[in-house]
Amino acid sequence: xxxxxxxxxxxxxxxxxxxxxxxxxxxxxxxxxxxxxxxxxxxxxxxxxxxxxxxxxxxxxxxxxxxxxxxxxxxxxxxxxxxxxxxxxxxxxxxxxxxxxxxxxxxxxxxxxxxxxxxxxxxxxxxxxxxxxxxxxxxxxxxxxxxxxxxxxxxxxxxxxxxxxxxxxxxxxxxxxxxxxxxxxxxxxxxxxxxxxxxxxxxxxxxxxxxxxxx
Numbered sequence: 586x587x588x589x590x591x592x593x594x595x596x597x598x599x600x601x602x603x604x605x606x607x608x609x610x611x612x613x614x615x616x617x618x619x620x621x622x623x624x625x626x627x628x629x630x631x632x633x634x635x636x637x638x639x640x641x642x643x644x645x646x647x648x649x650x651x652x653x654x655x656x657x658x659x660x661x662x663x664x665x666x667x668x669x670x671x672x673x674x675x676x677x678x679x680x681x682x683x684x685x686x687x688x689x690x691x692x693x694x695x696x697x698x699x700x701x702x703x704x705x706x707x708x709x710x711x712x713x714x715x716x717x718x719x720x721x722x723x724x725x726x727x728x729x730x731x732x733x734x735x736x737x738x739x740x741x742x743x744x745x746x747x748x749x750x751x752x753x754x755x756x757x758x759x760x761x762x763x764x765x766x767x768x769x770x771x772x773x774x775x776x777x778x779x780x781x782x783x784x785x786x787x788x789x790x791x792x793x794x795x796x797x798x799x800x
Contacts, residue, residue, distance in 0.1 A: 596659065601663045604664065605649055605653060606646045606650035606656075607664055607667055610646045610664070610667050610668050610671050612642045613640075613671060614639075614671045614675065617635065617636070617671070617674050617675035617678075618674075619631070619635040620632045620639065620683075621674075621679050624682045624686045625682065627686055628797070629687070629739065630793035630794070630796040631793070632679075633789060633793045634789065634797075636675070636732045636735070637733070637785070637790070638786060640675075640729045640782065640786070641783065641786045643675065644729070644779055644782055646664070646668060647668070648779065650664055665713075669709050672705070675732075676705060676728035676729055677701060677705030677728065678702055680731060680735065681697075681699075681702050683735075684701065684754065685698050687747075687750075688755070697755055697759060700759065701762055704763075704765045704766050705762075707766055708765045708766055711725075717773065720773075721773045721775070722772060723770070723771045723773055724768065725765050725766055725767055725769065725771065726761065726764035727765075728765060731758070731761045735761075740792060742754075
């Protein structure tokens with residue numbers, strides 16, 4: 586259990602919502618909630634847009650946090666916890682719901698959904714305890730990479746048909762979850778990769794936005 590705040594006037598919970606990196610994190614959470622909503626409705630182009638924007642906000646909050654001066658230790662610690670919990674929703678629960686919805690909520694997809702969420706929880710718990718291997722290396726594949734790959738693959742759903750792509754989607758997500766917790770070192774994308782992600786997000790938004798207009 587965390588130690589109580591030493592100040593005579595503890596900071597309120599909502600005071601942390603005014604912290605700029607946390608505002609960015611919450612914007613990513615909003616994108617994930619929107620993606621979950623459209624996943625339940627089966628409108629997958631909107632899901633992909635929401636998910637990739639969740640990734641962009643997830644990258645952005647860390648950049649803001651590192652560059653913002655004058656943040657207290659409590660703000661940094663709170664922001665780290667907030668970011669991790671939001672990652673569970675954005676990159677764990679949301680992809681699980683995507684799989685369930687694409688499989689028409691068949692019980693056969695429940696094990697896959699559980700594996701997605703469970704590996705996300707295990708990976709983030711491991712990261713919260715042990716952190717990076719070094720400044721630029723993760724142990725296992727970072728969860729946001731799952732979303733980048735998923736949004737890149739989903740446009741091909743119309744080329745192979747829903748029944749075939751359902752199997753492809755199931756297998757793809759299981760392979761990614763295996764890499765999420767595998768004892769392999771993967772690079773931490775940063776620096777110029779952030780600008781590549783911005784460009785990728787814009788392209789993905791246009792591609793799936795056109796699909797939405799055509800629906």
